[in-house]
Amino acid sequence: MWMGPPQPVCGGPFLDDRQSLTEVFMRRSIYHRSVPYLFLLPFIAFFFVFMAYPIVFSLMLCFGKYKSASFTFTGIGNFSFVLSDPLFFKALFNTFLMMVIQVPVQTALALILASLLNVKKLKGKGIMRMVVFMPVLLDAVSYSIVFGMFFNYENGIVNNVIRLLGGDGLQWLNLGWLAKTVLIIAITWRWTGYNTVIMLSGLQNIPEDLYEAASIDGAGRIRQFFAITVPGLKQVLIFAVILSVNGMLQLFTEPYLLTGGGPVNETLTIVQYLYKKGFKSFDFGVASAGSYILVLIIAALTFLQIKVTKEDKGR
Amino acid sequence: MKTKRNGFAYGILLVSCAVALFPFLWSAFAATHTNTQIYQIQWALRPGTRLLSNLKDLTASFPLGRNMFSSLFIALVYTLGILLIDSMAGFAFAKYEFKGKGFLFALCLMAMFIPTQVTLIPLFIEMTAFHMIDTYWSVILPGFASIFGVFLMRQNFMAFPGELMESARIDGAGDFRIFARIVIPTMKPALASLGILSFVNQWGNFMWPLITLNTKEKYTMPLVLSLMVQPGYVTNYGSVMAGAMLALLPVLVFFLLFQKNFIDGMLCGAVKG
Amino acid sequence: MIRAAQTLKAMIDAGIMMDFPDEWNDRITALNNGQICTLPYPAWYNIVMKDSVADQSGLWAYAPMPAFEGTSGNVSLGGSVAAISASTKYPKTAKAFVEFSLMNANQADILYGQSQFEAYKPYYDAECYKEVDAYFGVAIGETFARWVDSPKIDFGYYFTDVADALATAIGEIFINGTDPAQALSAANEAAQRAIDSY
Numbered sequence: 001m002w003m004g005p006p007q008p009v010c011g012g013p014f015l016d017d018r019q020s021l022t023e024v025f026m027r028r029s030i031y032h033r034s035v036p037y038l039f040l041l042p043f044i045a046f047f048f049v050f051m052a053y054p055i056v057f058s059l060m061l062c063f064g065k066y067k068s069a070s071f072t073f074t075g076i077g078n079f080s081f082v083l084s085d086p087l088f089f090k091a092l093f094n095t096f097l098m099m100v101i102q103v104p105v106q107t108a109l110a111l112i113l114a115s116l117l118n119v120k121k122l123k124g125k126g127i128m129r130m131v132v133f134m135p136v137l138l139d140a141v142s143y144s145i146v147f148g149m150f151f152n153y154e155n156g157i158v159n160n161v162i163r164l165l166g167g168d169g170l171q172w173l174n175l176g177w178l179a180k181t182v183l184i185i186a187i188t189w190r191w192t193g194y195n196t197v198i199m200l201s202g203l204q205n206i207p208e209d210l211y212e213a214a215s216i217d218g219a220g221r222i223r224q225f226f227a228i229t230v231p232g233l234k235q236v237l238i239f240a241v242i243l244s245v246n247g248m249l250q251l252f253t254e255p256y257l258l259t260g261g262g263p264v265n266e267t268l269t270i271v272q273y274l275y276k277k278g279f280k281s282f283d284f285g286v287a288s289a290g291s292y293i294l295v296l297i298i299a300a301l302t303f304l305q306i307k308v309t310k311e312d313k314g315r
Numbered sequence: 316m317k318t319k320r321n322g323f324a325y326g327i328l329l330v331s332c333a334v335a336l337f338p339f340l341w342s343a344f345a346a347t348h349t350n351t352q353i354y355q356i357q358w359a360l361r362p363g364t365r366l367l368s369n370l371k372d373l374t375a376s377f378p379l380g381r382n383m384f385s386s387l388f389i390a391l392v393y394t395l396g397i398l399l400i401d402s403m404a405g406f407a408f409a410k411y412e413f414k415g416k417g418f419l420f421a422l423c424l425m426a427m428f429i430p431t432q433v434t435l436i437p438l439f440i441e442m443t444a445f446h447m448i449d450t451y452w453s454v455i456l457p458g459f460a461s462i463f464g465v466f467l468m469r470q471n472f473m474a475f476p477g478e479l480m481e482s483a484r485i486d487g488a489g490d491f492r493i494f495a496r497i498v499i500p501t502m503k504p505a506l507a508s509l510g511i512l513s514f515v516n517q518w519g520n521f522m523w524p525l526i527t528l529n530t531k532e533k534y535t536m537p538l539v540l541s542l543m544v545q546p547g548y549v550t551n552y553g554s555v556m557a558g559a560m561l562a563l564l565p566v567l568v569f570f571l572l573f574q575k576n577f578i579d580g581m582l583c584g585a586v587k588g
Numbered sequence: 589m590i591r592a593a594q595t596l597k598a599m600i601d602a603g604i605m606m607d608f609p610d611e612w613n614d615r616i617t618a619l620n621n622g623q624i625c626t627l628p629y630p631a632w633y634n635i636v637m638k639d640s641v642a643d644q645s646g647l648w649a650y651a652p653m654p655a656f657e658g659t660s661g662n663v664s665l666g667g668s669v670a671a672i673s674a675s676t677k678y679p680k681t682a683k684a685f686v687e688f689s690l691m692n693a694n695q696a697d698i699l700y701g702q703s704q705f706e707a708y709k710p711y712y713d714a715e716c717y718k719e720v721d722a723y724f725g726v727a728i729g730e731t732f733a734r735w736v737d738s739p740k741i742d743f744g745y746y747f748t749d750v751a752d753a754l755a756t757a758i759g760e761i762f763i764n765g766t767d768p769a770q771a772l773s774a775a776n777e778a779a780q781r782a783i784d785s786y
Binding site for chain 2: 033036039043044046049053054055058113117122128132136137141145146149150152155157161189221246249252271274287291292295299302
């Protein structure tokens with residue numbers, strides 16, 4: 001996903017200082033040559049101990065069985081188990097379905113909200129921006145519990161309102177597709193504000209004159225939106241979408257707490273499946289193998305997303 | 316025309332704000348209700364009378380003071396550590412050329428795409444080997460390997476004008492001094508950004524503390540809340556909501572304190588790659 | 589199992605069963621709302637009822653579980669289990685402690701306040717169990733002592749995998765309306781696959 005050296009957003013035009021720094025650098029003493037390594041050291045140390053090593057170790061776990069602190073090699077047995085487990089495919093289906101619905105909905109909402117918050121001379125913008133962002137602050141456990149209570153069939157406030165309006169309460173957590181909907185609603189509530197702020201910052205980097213020129217040329221608001229705003233936000237949109245897709249593919253806490261995997265595994269996500277295999281059945285080999293299958297899926301999707309949007313750019 | 320458009324904008328924004336706020340308000344009021352009231356529409360946004368007894372129930376089941384301390388300690392130490400470690404690392408990647416830079420950077424980039432779940436089991440085995448299971452450090456230390464912060468800080472540092480550094484260097488200042496005295500003070504928005512995101516993330520961290528913490532006193536607030544609604548536990552929803560509100564307080568305070576800087580910080584970095 | 593599933597299904601279809609997505613908490617709420625008249629649930633639940641449904645004291649009684657002919661209908665459900673880690677340094681001491689705390693008739697008083705339905709039969713000879721319980725109107729010791737003939741369950745190594753498969757089967761049968769024989773054989777396959785992969 002190396003898109004070339006990223007261009008900084010703020011700060012305006014400035015010298016490409018890498019050249020001059022390099023020159024300055026070469027004149028320095030040995031002490032100075034070690035400086036970057038010193039700056040980097042704490043992070044790299046933690047990275048190797050707590051990230052690189054576990055990743056390598058988990059790769060090894062994929063190919064065998066780990067029981068009572070001893071490891072036996074079994075080849076690709078774990079992978080074939082996962083890839084022939086109907087439950088895994090169910091989890092895959094659930095995760096993808098929810099992702100495919102949630103991400104566009106959330107992105108569209110965030111885009112709309114960001115555009116509205118960008119309107120000039122809107123009083124109270126700052127406060128509204130802060131309020132819209134707030135859902136991110138409520139921790140995952142709390143809001144899962146709250147939403148679980150909202151959508152309770154017998155007593156939840158959602159059904160109570162529906163009944164008040166004359167309808168019948170819906171079996172939110174008992175029907176597969178309704179349970180998925182509850183999760184999508186909850187996740188959208190939580191993350192739209194975050195994405196809104198990200199998009200807002202992108203919006204503020206689109207020069208005003210573009211809009212002015214366009215309206216002088218007679219372009220209406222909607223036309224301006226699609227001709228100026230969306231292309232101008234391209235990088236931001238891609239970033240937000242990639243983040244959201246990744247987040248949805250790795251979904252765990254909300255289904256774990258809200259639906260427990262849903263009625264008959266209807267909201268079981270991939271990571272939930274892995275958690276079950278790893279920390280309920282203690283089959284670390286299968287759980288690791290499954291994790292890497294997930295990694296491949298994420299990598300493939302991300303690569304696809306970037307490729308597709310790069311082609312759009314043309315030349 | 317403009318006022319009509321603005322009115323439209325206001326309308327949608329106000330509705331969104333109401334939707335965003337509703338669960339917060341509901342929870343706050345729910346903390347004062349009994350188990351029956353909590354579900355009734357007429358009590359939805361009205362204060363009840365049971366706040367004190369709900370709080371009492373809450374503290375009776377869990378050593379709440381200890382749990383808040385756990386969450387605060389873990390989140391604060393983690394945030395401070397991340398700010399230090401990631402700003403140094405981001406600075407190195409942004410402002411220096413050195414052997415292995417490309418390789419290390421590519422490594423970090425690749426690791427960013429490995430979901431955390433992949434490392435959970437090996438981490439767990441590692442922590443057991445280090446005899447660190449059930450300690451605060453088992454939660455804090457692995458978090459320092461997170462790459463997001465490094466990227467964010469690197470992004471921001473790249474925007475810092477190199478000439479300032481060069482002139483300081485010509486004046487004879489050492490690199491660490493340049494870093495601490497000149498560069499960092501201008502990075503407040505980025506630091507606020509990273510700080511808030513890290514704090515909020517670590518505060519709400521559920522899966523890993525669930526796995527590694529075993530003593531009741533060490534549980535973080537999310538763990539406490541999740542335990543209170545488990546089967547086998549007599550659930551007083553009012554007290555769960557009271558707990559949720561208590562858990563929200565530090566995060567809210569932190570956020571309100573730094574939010575102005577935070578938005579500026581998001582502007583300068585989180586946006587691109 | 590198939591007969592049991594079919595009977596339960598018939599009861600659901602007849603509309604006399606109540607469903608709880610959030611099993612534990614919804615049950616308590618429903619009890620408090622007076623929506624339940626019969627609760628087929630384990631004996632240790634009495635402590636929970638005394639705590640959470642206190643105002644219904646005196647309105648409840650115990651009854652034996654309905655059963656097909658040839659069985660007593662008594663089974664073991666939930667409760668607390670003691671386990672000794674395989675990597676402990678002192679397995680004999682641990683075992684001795686379990687015996688001391690949970691299999692010692694002198695501890696009856698302590699345990700009575702916590703649970704009231706013990707797996708260790710000699711407890712029911714203790715004095716406290718002979719008192720008539722205010723909530724249910726009978727002496728716990730006498731009632732439960734008669735019903736302790738449930739079949740022994742060996743949880744074994746693959747407990748979670750089998751339980752998982754069964755939970756899916758139950759969901760399939762009662763929510764999705766799958767034929768019990770089919771659902772149960774699918775569960776059997778799934779559990780077997782998991783066991784084979786070890």
